[in-house]
Structures are given as C-alpha cells and as structure tokens.
Amino acid sequence: METPFYLYDTELLRQTLESVVNESKRYNYKVHYAIKANYDDRLLAIIREYGLGVDCASGNEVQKAIEAGFDPKSIVYAGVGKRDKELRYAIEQEIMAINCESIEELLVLDAMAAEAGRTVEVALRVNPDIDPKTNHCIDTGQADSKFGISYEEILDNAERIRSLKHLRIVGVHLHIGSQIRELHVFENMCQKVNVIVENLERLGFSFRFVDVGGGLGINYDMPENEPIPNFASLFAIVHNHLRVGDREVHFEFGRSIVGECGELITRVLFNKTTATGRKLLIVDASMTELIRPALYGSYHNIENITAETDRTDKYTVVGTACESTDRFDENVSLRRSVRGDLLTIKSAGAYGMSMASRYNLHDLPGAVYGEDLM
Numbered sequence: 001m002e003t004p005f006y007l008y009d010t011e012l013l014r015q016t017l018e019s020v021v022n023e024s025k026r027y028n029y030k031v032h033y034a035i036k037a038n039y040d041d042r043l044l045a046i047i048r049e050y051g052l053g054v055d056c057a058s059g060n061e062v063q064k065a066i067e068a069g070f071d072p073k074s075i076v077y078a079g080v081g082k083r084d085k086e087l088r089y090a091i092e093q094e095i096m097a098i099n100c101e102s103i104e105e106l107l108v109l110d111a112m113a114a115e116a117g118r119t120v121e122v123a124l125r126v127n128p129d130i131d132p133k134t135n136h137c138i139d140t141g142q143a144d145s146k147f148g149i150s151y152e153e154i155l156d157n158a159e160r161i162r163s164l165k166h167l168r169i170v171g172v173h174l175h176i177g178s179q180i181r182e183l184h185v186f187e188n189m190c191q192k193v194n195v196i197v198e199n200l201e202r203l204g205f206s207f208r209f210v211d212v213g214g215g216l217g218i219n220y221d222m223p224e225n226e227p228i229p230n231f232a233s234l235f236a237i238v239h240n241h242l243r244v245g246d247r248e249v250h251f252e253f254g255r256s257i258v259g260e261c262g263e264l265i266t267r268v269l270f271n272k273t274t275a276t277g278r279k280l281l282i283v284d285a286s287m288t289e290l291i292r293p294a295l296y297g298s299y300h301n302i303e304n305i306t307a308e309t310d311r312t313d314k315y316t317v318v319g320t321a322c323e324s325t326d327r328f329d330e331n332v333s334l335r336r337s338v339r340g341d342l343l344t345i346k347s348a349g350a351y352g353m354s355m356a357s358r359y360n361l362h363d364l365p366g367a368v369y370g371e372d373l374m
C-alpha cells in the first residue's frame with residue numbers, strides 16, 4: 001500500500017463496540033454512532049453488526065447511513081444549517097428524529113411536513129450553556145455557540161412550538177462538546193438537563209427520549225494505556241445524576257468509538273535543519289490526510305516504527321502541504337529517523353479520514369484493515 005494510509009485495528013474496534021454495548025445495556029441506554037467521525041464502509045459494516053443507531057450531520061450522512069444498511073428509524077439528524085433538500089430527504093426517509101436547532105428551522109420544517117402530508121418526529125436541540133473543559137475549538141454548548149436553541153428562547157416560544165401541527169416534539173437533544181476528559185462536566189450537564197426537561201414537560205411537552213450527545217474523550221497522550229474509553233464511568237454518572245422517568249436516554253459517540261482503532265502510517269521523505277537549528281522531519285502525509293494538528297493544535301502521539309536504532313533525536317514533524325501550520329508535532333523525541341522510515345501517527349481513527357481534503361490536489365489516502373492482515 002502506498003503511503004500515507006490509514007491502518008485500522010478492526011479487532012480493537014470490535015472490543016470497543018462490545019464494551020459500549022455491554023455497558024449501555026446495564027441501563028438500557030441507546031447508543032448512536034456519530035458518523036461524521038469516520039464513514040469508512042468497512043468500519044460502518046462492523047458498527048452496524050453491534051446494533052448501534054446513527055447520528056448524522058448532513059443529508060449525505062443520512063443517505064450514507066441508509067446505504068450502509070442502518071434502519072432509518074435508528075437515525076437522528078442534527079445540524080444548524082440544514083438545506084431544504086436535506087430536510088425534505090430526511091422527512092421522506094422517516095428517520096427517528098430531526099434535531100432542530102432554531103425556531104425558524106422548526107417553522108420551515110413544519111411547513112415542509114405539511115406539504116409532504118407527514119407528521120415529523122423532532123427533537124429540540126437545546127444549548128445548555130455548559131463549559132465542557134475541552135479545546136475551545138470543539139466546544140458546542142456554551143451560550144454564545146452557534147449550536148442549539150437557548151432554553152430561554154424555547155420557553156419564550158413554547159406555545160408556538162407546541163402548536164406546530166405537523167411536528168411531533170418527541171425529544172430533547174444536546175451535545176456540549178467533544179474530547180471531554182473531565183467527566184464531572186457531564187454531572188453538571190445532567191443537572192441542567194433535569195431542569196430543562198422537567199420545566200418543559202410542565203408546559204405541556206412530553207418527551208420520549210433525552211439525547212445527551214457524545215463527547216467522551218480518548219487518551220491522545222498515552223493511547224496504549226487506555227485503548228478503550230471509559231464508557232462505564234460516563235454511564236454511571238448519567239445514571240446517578242439524570243432524572244430519567246420513563247424516558248429513553250440516548251448517546252451519540254464518535255471519537256470514543258473509532259478514535260483509537262485508527263492510525264496514519266506515513267513515510268519519511270527528507271531531513272533538514274532550519275537556519276535557527278530546528279530539525280525538520282518531512283513526511284509524506286500532511287494536513288490533507290489528518291488536519292487536527294493544523295486546525296486545532298491537537299496532539300497525536302507519533303512513533304518511528306522501522307528505525308534500526310534506539311538513539312533518539314528531537315524533531316519537528318512537518319507535512320507536504322503548502323501551509324505553514326501543516327505540522328504534526330514540534331520538538332518530539334523520535335528514534336533517529338532517515339529517509340524511507342515509517343512513522344505512525346496514533347489515535348487518528350476519528351476525524352482523520354472524514355476530514356481529509358484534496359488540497360494541493362493530493363490523492364486521498366487508502367486504508368488497510370487489521371482483519372485482512374491475519
């Protein structure tokens with residue numbers, strides 16, 4: 001296989017899915033997979049075997065999930081800016097719920113549902129105003145965020161929302177952010193959700209489910225120490241703090257399902273030293289295969305997997321794209337690396353391939369699956 005390529009440990013994916021399914025069963029929680037994290041066909045086929053639903057962020061993602069064999073009734077669709085054709089497609093497919101993120105979207109959807117002669121099941125995506133203590137680039141539930149409708153705006157419009165004849169408001173949805181490692185944040189989230197749900201039900205809403213989103217973080221620093229994320233702890237927090245009544249509880253995990261099972265394999269092209277003395281290791285991958293370091297300053301653990309020496313050097317690992325932020329890490333200690341060596345960039349299964357681009361007309365990377373190597 002030509003480098004760079006993604007290598008997926010399908011056995012680890014299966015173990016991760018087993019863990020999330022077994023832990024969620026204890027409380028009867030329903031788990032959706034956030035397909036934006038990685039929509040590779042082979043991975044989707046495995047995820048489907050474990051009975052997860054799908055959380056989508058575009059009409060094309062809904063279509064992909066349906067083509068991959070997921071039951072439309074197990075698909076939810078959120079997004080601040082759904083185009084008319086995407087809303088119409090979701091109505092047609094009769095998915096589990098369209099998660100609306102503005103009052104205007106609710107009004108437009110109601111009119112479209114009327115036109116289609118349907119009643120559409122909807123969840124209100126609430127912005128709970130919570131600091132998820134993660135990288136600010138990937139938080140989604142603070143007051144000023146573009147995501148969700150503020151609780152106050154829902155209260156002000158409660159009557160109007162309830163009067164929409166072609167929508168059945170069946171759920172409350174929220175997602176406070178991604179790569180959350182401080183799990184106590186979810187405790188605050190549950191307390192806010194309790195107030196929101198109970199007050200809205202007092203106003204006459206009746207919710208079949210509460211969807212608390214995804215966000216469970218993975219261990220980018222030391223992936224070997226924690227290959228499977230701690231679903232049990234998150235579920236226990238939600239169990240202890242969310243007042244559920246007879247409502248279903250749904251989750252939407254992306255990174256925690258596929259993050260650790262993928263790595264990006266890249267080859268060293270050149271060594272060079274800048275005039276300031278910085279040792280650059282130029283590899284054949286770039287931000288076009290894995291944009292997270294360039295986009296958010298995110299850290300991924302890197303290792304030289306073919307070096308023949310144990311002596312190390314400090315490198316700045318940079319990619320081939322014509323952008324100065326195209327670097328994977330700075331001042332990283334690696335076994336002494338020469339042209340032709342292979343490096344692995346770890347924990348790249350989520351938001352790696354799915355965010356790849358063809359900038360500089362780069363080819364998209366291929367994929368290799370562990371189960372084919374046995």
Ligand SMILES: Cc1ncc(COP(=O)(O)O)c(C=O)c1O
Pocket residue numbers: 034037055078140175177178179213214215216252253254255256350
């Ligand atoms: C609405 C929604 N649900 C689920 C997810 C999945 O999040 P994560 O990959 O952090 O589990 C995201 C992405 O952050 C999202 O925006």
Ligand SMILES: N[C@@H](CCCC[NH3+])C(=O)O
Pocket residue numbers: 036138140178179292350351
């Ligand atoms: N793509 C992001 C997270 C955003 C997830 C979707 N809201 C990442 O790589 O961390």
